[in-house]
Amino acid sequence: MKYCHIKAKLLSPLLIQRQRQPSARESIEYLPGSTLRGALAAKFFLVRGGPDHKDFRSLFLDHPACFPNLLPADEKGERLSRVLPMTGISCKRNSGFKSEGKHGVKDILAVNAASRINDKPADESFWKCPECGEDMKPFSGFWNGDCRSPRKFEASSLYHRHTGIDRDTGTIAPSIFFMDQVIADFRKKDDKSEEYYPQYLSGSMFISDEQIEILKTLIEDSVFAGAERTRGLGELALSIEEMPYPESDIDSWNEQFKKLLRLFTERDVSANTYFSIKLESHAILTDKFLRPVSDIEEFSSPEFVQILKMVKPQVIRGWQSAWNMPKPDDTGLAMGSVFLFQYKGDDPEHLKTFLKELAIKGIGLRREEGFGRISVCDDLHIIKEGI
Incomplete structure (x- = not known):
């Protein structure tokens, strides 16, 4: 392939x-x-x-x-x-990247993960714009995926x-x-x-x-x-x-993410291995009875622990030209949804191979139509300051 x-x-x-x-x-x-x-x-x-x-x-x-x-x-x-993750936030008055003359974009995955680890709410000041003090709101859309020179x-x-x-x-x-x-x-x-x-x-x-x-x-x-x-x-x-396949450096991402976690929690996370999954397209996830679910079946084994997820439901519609009729509606998860996992296994090379194969084949139903595409360890999650 x-x-x-x-x-x-x-x-x-x-x-x-x-x-x-x-x-x-x-x-x-x-x-x-x-x-x-x-x-x-x-x-x-x-x-x-x-x-x-x-x-x-x-x-x-x-x-x-x-x-x-x-x-x-x-x-x-x-x-x-690339699809912007649901963990991205920006100023509600002047949203966008600093390189485009806006107030900047921050990511809240590490803050929310630390909140789960600490079992208490995160500091609300993180959701204030550092430029003007206004509230920061979810920032969605598409960008170039480059944290050094971001562009929407x-x-x-x-x-x-x-x-x-x-x-x-x-x-x-x-x-x-x-x-x-x-x-x-x-x-x-x-x-x-x-x-x-x-x-x-x-x-x-x-x-x-x-x-x-x-x-x-x-x-x-x-x-x-x-x-x-x-x-x-x-x-x-x-x-x-x-074109060359852009592989994720999971080890480097894990170390950078743990550095961010230490800013918000006093618990020892040095021995843990974290990775994130982001939906690059809508995903149709079901259980064995074809009922809609919001969890990824491939990570249901004991070696994976889900720390948190930030997801949004999405009604998926379509048109079948051969029938000249609409396709049945499906309920799925919206693109940009984010999952954070901790790996409990003892074989990091197996983890890297598993995640690469999953990124290639995708998850859920109707993958041949572009649904269920994922990316691993998005760089936006490990930025320390707004970009």
């Missing part, structure tokens, strides 16, 4: 509806893996053949590739975006306004007006700049050599995704290239 960077350049605005039947349609800020997978499957039917074709079975059915969410990226789409990535949006047409006169009908909020196919360098760049979305995936060759035949020209495709929306230029 190869680790590849997949990039989408928007050739027209993109609409991925947040709600199924809203009064005003609003797009989410990224291209879900399930939508990308469906768009490529539709393209295969158009140019290659039906579901019995051996290449279709290789890419989508027998050993399916797990298509990622494509998140807002930089001006050239070269930098992989946001997709530009447009509003498409529509009027109703009178069937008798062929002119605008009175009292019928609606609009769509879509991801724009361009972006500004910043709020004050008049420079415009193409809008890129990017993600990463593990894929075999055979599947790469099949995929390249589908992305030689434009692919259409999302809603309102008959009106010209959702045209994408896709590309894929191999």
Whole structure:
């Protein structure tokens, strides 16, 4: 399997509806893996053949590739975006990274973990902005993952306004007006700049050599995704290239995290081994009876102790083009959810191998649609000061 960077350049605005039947349609800020997978499957039917074709079975059915969410990226789409963890907080008056002229971002994983260890509430002063003294609130979205030069990535949006047409006169009908909020196919360098760049979305995936060759035949020209495709929306230029896999240094992260813990607790944590899990996409976790749960089954053995979790429920909706009907709703955990574990075992090399394999294959259901992707030991958790 190869680790590849997949990039989408928007050739027209993109609409991925947040709600199924809203009064005003609003797009989410990224291209879900399930939508990308469906768009490529539709393209295969158009140019290659039906579901019995051996290449279709290789890419989508027998050993399916797990298509990622494509998140807002930089001006050239070269930098992989990361999901901000739910432990990130920033000033409610001027939220954002200091490198972008804002009041900075802090992480509360170590503070909350120490609170659990001490069995008492954390100091409320930690939730005050060091710049202005205002409260700090959760800071969500996507960023470049670089603590030395952090930058938040946001997709530009447009509003498409529509009027109703009178069937008798062929002119605008009175009292019928609606609009769509879509991801724009361009972006500004910043709020004050008049420079415009193409809008890129990017993600990463593990894929075999055979599947790469099949995929390249589908992305030689434009692919259409999302809603309102008959009106010209959702045209994408896709590309894929191999890149090195960024492995996590669990030992270094563990030592840095314990240094932070010692600032908030007097208990001895020097002999403990900690690691964190962050959901890079929504995850559908179930028990053996397929009931929704909020715990990761792979960490249910006695050698893992869950210290805390910061999670949020998420209703997962979708559309099945083959049925021309909506998919059944699933209840899962939202991207950005964070788990902190302590490892009680005596084989650190086994732990590293286990976590790497889990990051590759993912967790939960519908992983081929981009759900259940995780990252291990996010660097934002070990920053001492705001960035």
